[in-house]
Amino acid sequence: MPAAGDLLKKKRIAVLGSRSVGKSSLVVQFIENHFVEAYYPTIETSFSKTVKLNGVEYDCDILDTAGQDEYSILNSKHAIGIHGFVLVYSVASRNSFNMIDIIYDKITDFCGVEDIPCVVVGSKSDLKTRQVQSEEGEELAKKRGAAWIETSSKTNVNVGKVFELCLAEIEKRSPTTTTTQTEPKGGSCVIM
Numbered sequence: 001m002p003a004a005g006d007l008l009k010k011k012r013i014a015v016l017g018s019r020s021v022g023k024s025s026l027v028v029q030f031i032e033n034h035f036v037e038a039y040y041p042t043i044e045t046s047f048s049k050t051v052k053l054n055g056v057e058y059d060c061d062i063l064d065t066a067g068q069d070e071y072s073i074l075n076s077k078h079a080i081g082i083h084g085f086v087l088v089y090s091v092a093s094r095n096s097f098n099m100i101d102i103i104y105d106k107i108t109d110f111c112g113v114e115d116i117p118c119v120v121v122g123s124k125s126d127l128k129t130r131q132v133q134s135e136e137g138e139e140l141a142k143k144r145g146a147a148w149i150e151t152s153s154k155t156n157v158n159v160g161k162v163f164e165l166c167l168a169e170i171e172k173r174s175p176t177t178t179t180t181q182t183e184p185k186g187g188s189c190v191i192m
């Protein structure tokens with residue numbers, strides 16, 4: 001039987017966002033260190049990786065999901081038992097940026113809490129055909145109390161940082177965190 005500490009270090013992260021924003025490319029670059037040029041729509045894939053943050057090793061399960069749109073119903077698997085969320089838009093797609101608020105609301109409605117451990121990711125930052133400015137992404141994340149970062153899976157910029165930020169957001173809200181915070185802020189939708 002695993003020790004309690006081992007269970008605490010196991011974190012499940014769901015990667016959500018519109019179709020074709022680069023969710024799989026982000027996860028594959030992070031896990032396998034290469035870029036996939038071709039587009040294969042994802043059904044659902046789960047990956048595991050150990051991530052070290054502040055001297056602590058986390059055993060991460062990363063769930064790469066099928067792209068969502070405004071009509072998709074949030075799959076309970078993408079919220080229940082999930083510790084942290086990575087919400088991806090493409091900086092080259094205004095529509096995908098607009099979907100972030102919609103997905104965020106679906107998660108908070110489902111979880112019944114406003115404050116969820118989340119990183120908002122502006123992907124494909126290497127593209128010149130930008131439709132979303134950095135300040136807009138930053139502003140949206142700030143409004144939601146989430147972390148924010150821009151990445152390029154193609155040129156491998158900030159890919160690892162996404163998952164470090166996500167773990168930091170999870171830890172911030174963890175009741176076992178040894179900070180001045182005494183009360184858990186709630187936030188993780190962990191109903192096992």
Ligand SMILES: Nc1nc2c(ncn2[C@@H]2O[C@H](COP(=O)(O)OP(=O)(O)OP(=O)(O)O)[C@@H](O)[C@H]2O)c(=O)[nH]1
Pocket residue numbers: 017018019020021022023024025026036037038039040041042043065066067068123124125126127151152153154155
């Ligand atoms: N230029 C550029 N293209 C990217 C980047 N990331 C992904 N792409 C391309 O965008 C397309 C879609 O990428 P995917 O990773 O399959 O997107 P997805 O969000 O997983 O798509 P769904 O599974 O349909 O939800 C592919 O052709 C990728 O090669 C990036 O950082 N830069």
